[in-house]
Amino acid sequence: MNLDATQLMRCGDELAKYFYQHGSRRIRVSYDFGEERSFCAVSASDFQLGEEDQARFRKIFSGPIQPEIASYYGSLAGRKRDSSELDLLGTMAELEDLMVTEGGGTQIVVSRREAEYFGKKRK
Amino acid sequence: MDLSRLRIRRAAGGIDADAKLINRTALGFALALIAFGFWKAGFDPAVVIRGLGVIVVQPDILINDYVARAGLGPAFVNSGLLALSTWAVLRLVGVLISGPALATIFTVAGFALFGKSAFNIWPIMAGVMIFTKVEGRPVKDNIIVALFGTALAPIVSEVTFGIGIPAPWNLVSGIAAGLAAGFFLTPVARGALDFTRGYNLYNVGFASGFVGTVTMSVLRAFEVPLSGGFAWAESGPDEILPFLALYFASxxxxxxxxxxxxxxxxxxxxxxxxxxxxxxxxxxxxxxxxxxxxxxxxxxxxxxxxxxxxxxxxxxxxxxxxxxxxxxxxxxxxxxxxxxxxxxxxxxxxxxxxxxxxxxxxxxxxxxxxxxxxxxxxxxxxxxxxxxxxxxxxxxxxxxxxxxxxxxxxxxxxxxxxxxxxxxxxxxxxxx
Structure with a gap:
């Protein structure tokens, strides 16, 4: 399995953990692995992300991804039971969508470019 | 749900607004070290070049204080040159100069006062890069490990200048040893991270300790005579502290x-x-x-x-x-x-x-x-x-x-x- 897929799964784990820590018990994680870019959606039907937390998420994902950090330190994501490594996610994936609907819960979609695909293409 | 059909709503640009200042901080640090070094060498290029020559041929086993070996001026010029090289490498591979990058630049500069030279860091970095290519990843993926991995630079210096191999085979052996050490460092560093779980900031140093231990064990097993003595300058704060205080205040x-x-x-x-x-x-x-x-x-x-x-x-x-x-x-x-x-x-x-x-x-x-x-x-x-x-x-x-x-x-x-x-x-x- 390639590193990009593994890293995206770590993002999914970390986001699901965040929702769980904030009280959600109905969480769905889904992936769509593409050749050039892969996506991960985490949704919680019983949890609404507050405005402050939404701003935090947008800030975390506002910068460019940093593969030099993600490929080495990425394995730390999901390791701690009682704290989250959201900042690390910002180096691993990009925010595609953040949706909070009244009564409909919260959905976060992140994506990651397939570096190995582009590496092979260059060859 | 077909996630790939989602419209990408990423903000345009996305480059950190602070990036320019961080970049200038890193570059300014390197230039300040070089300027201070030249000042302490009396602005005499001959003194600096002679000192850098002394530094390059050191076996560099801990603790080898370049201030004691080559003088304050050349030691700081060496430090500044390596900080500049680190900055240039990061820029060259397109890494955003952020917290980890600043840490690598300051760390490499610091250890260029007692163990890292313009010769011994490159084979280690090249070894990490070869591993990265073999792994099929972009070069910049492991650049942080490559730069911190120069902790193993004494392997290059010791094999080249310290164990008595005749020229030019000493150079070939030293570079080969550095390439091998760098190659194996990346997977070891990832494993080490699992052990320390992010609570030891110098994690590559932890991993380098294992690679260094294996290397030293092999050298000891074959009774290879090592050289490189202890050097430690016993000097007061007068010459260095004002420069540091001014820099930190700025x-x-x-x-x-x-x-x-x-x-x-x-x-x-x-x-x-x-x-x-x-x-x-x-x-x-x-x-x-x-x-x-x-x-x-x-x-x-x-x-x-x-x-x-x-x-x-x-x-x-x-x-x-x-x-x-x-x-x-x-x-x-x-x-x-x-x-x-x-x-x-x-x-x-x-x-x-x-x-x-x-x-x-x-x-x-x-x-x-x-x-x-x-x-x-x-x-x-x-x-x-x-x-x-x-x-x-x-x-x-x-x-x-x-x-x-x-x-x-x-x-x-x-x-x-x-x-x-x-x-x-x-x-x-x-x-x-």
């Missing part, structure tokens, strides 16, 4: 000028555990980060002054490393407990506060800052005590081939303490 002023909320950001930095990955410029802005870096610089200087330490290459290297990691996990509240633990342990054991190993441990023990950040100052203080006892012992394993000996020791402390602290924390929570 960092604080620049941070306050650039960001009107720098102090607010600094308070938010104080609230972090410092556990990897704590990229302060990315999370809190470069203004607050610069203030934190300057503050940690002053605290380190005050600790050296208070304990009567020497002002030489290794000690200044330790100060630079603390300052660099103040962009990547260290702040006064989490760094001081382990440092004070080392001070106490040095005083009550036979090592003493004035031994070179203790002087370095005092500064480099801040590698365990995340332990006090996450589990409280008492845990951090205890980690410092344990660190001091280990750091004087583990150096024998790799025989000085790992420049980040404190990272090696810190990894062991974190690996031992964190599971225990987690168990205590969990038990306390259940009981309450």
């Amino acid at each position: 960092m604080i002023v620049l941070g306050l000028v650039e960001d009107e909320d720098a102090l607010g950001g600094l308070l938010r930095i104080f609230g972090t555990t410092g556990r990897l990955v704590a990229d302060y410029p990315r999370a809190f802005g470069i203004g607050a980060t610069l203030v934190n870096m300057g503050l940690m610089g002053f605290i380190s200087c005050m600790l050296v002054l208070a304990t009567g330490g020497d002002w030489n290459g290794p000690v200044v290297g330790g100060i630079f490393t603390v300052v660099g990691f103040a962009a990547f996990g260290k702040h006064p509240l989490n760094a001081l407990p382990p440092m004070l633990g080392v001070a106490l342990a040095s005083s009550i054991t036979h090592y003493g506060l004035d031994s070179p190993g203790s002087q370095l441990a005092l500064l480099f023990s801040a590698t365990l800052a995340p332990i006090s950040g996450a589990y409280g100052p008492i845990a951090g203080f205890a980690a410092g005590i344990l660190h001091l006892t280990l750091v004087h012992t583990v150096g024998h394993l790799h025989g000085g081939l790992d420049l980040y000996n404190n990272g090696f020791s810190g990894g062991m402390v974190a690996g031992i303490m964190v599971p225990m602290l987690d168990w205590i924390k969990e038990r306390t929570r259940h009981e309450s």
Whole structure:
């Protein structure tokens, strides 16, 4: 399995953990692995992300991804039971969508470019 | 749901607004070191070139103080040139100069005062890059490991200049040894991260300790005679401290000028555990980060002054490393407990506060800052005590081939303490 897929799964784990820590018990994680870019959606039907937390998420994902950090330190994501490594996610994936609907819960979609695909293409 | 059909709503650009200032900070640091070095060499290029020549042919096993070997001027020029090279490499591969990048630049510059030269760092970095190519990843993926991995630079120098291989085979052997060490370092560093779980900031130093130990074991098994003696300049603060004070003060002023909320950001930095990955410029802005870096610089200087330490290459290297990691996990509240633990342990054991190993441990023990950040100052203080006892012992394993000996020791402390602290924390929570 390639590193990009593994890293995206770590993002999914970390986001699901965040929702769980904030009280959600109905969480769905889904992936769509593409050749050039892969996506991960985490949704919680019983949890609404507050405005402050939404701003935090947008800030975390506002910068460019940093593969030099993600490929080495990425394995730390999901390791701690009682704290989250959201900042690390910002180096691993990009925010595609953040949706909070009244009564409909919260959905976060992140994506990651397939570096190995582009590496092979260059060859 | 077909996620790939989602419209991408990413903000245009997305480049950190602070990137330019961070970049200038890194470049300014390198140039300041070179300028200071030339000033101390009387602006005489011959003195600098002769000194750099002395530095390049050193076997470089710990502790090899370039200030004692080549003089203050050439040592600082070497430090500045390597900081500049690190900055250029990061720019070349397209890495965003953020907290980890600042930490690498300051760390490489610091160790270029006692072990890293313009010759011995490149084979290690090339080894990591070969591994990256074999792995099929982009070059920049492992650049942080490559730069921190120059901790193993003494392997290159020792094989080339220290074990008596005739020229030109010494050069071939030294480069081959560096390439091999760099190649195997990346997977070991990833494994080491699983053991220390982000509580030892100098994680590559921990991994390098294992690679250094294996290398040294092979050399010892074949009874290869090693060379490279101990060098430690015993000098006062007069020549170096004013330069450092001016530099750290300028960092604080620049941070306050650039960001009107720098102090607010600094308070938010104080609230972090410092556990990897704590990229302060990315999370809190470069203004607050610069203030934190300057503050940690002053605290380190005050600790050296208070304990009567020497002002030489290794000690200044330790100060630079603390300052660099103040962009990547260290702040006064989490760094001081382990440092004070080392001070106490040095005083009550036979090592003493004035031994070179203790002087370095005092500064480099801040590698365990995340332990006090996450589990409280008492845990951090205890980690410092344990660190001091280990750091004087583990150096024998790799025989000085790992420049980040404190990272090696810190990894062991974190690996031992964190599971225990987690168990205590969990038990306390259940009981309450």
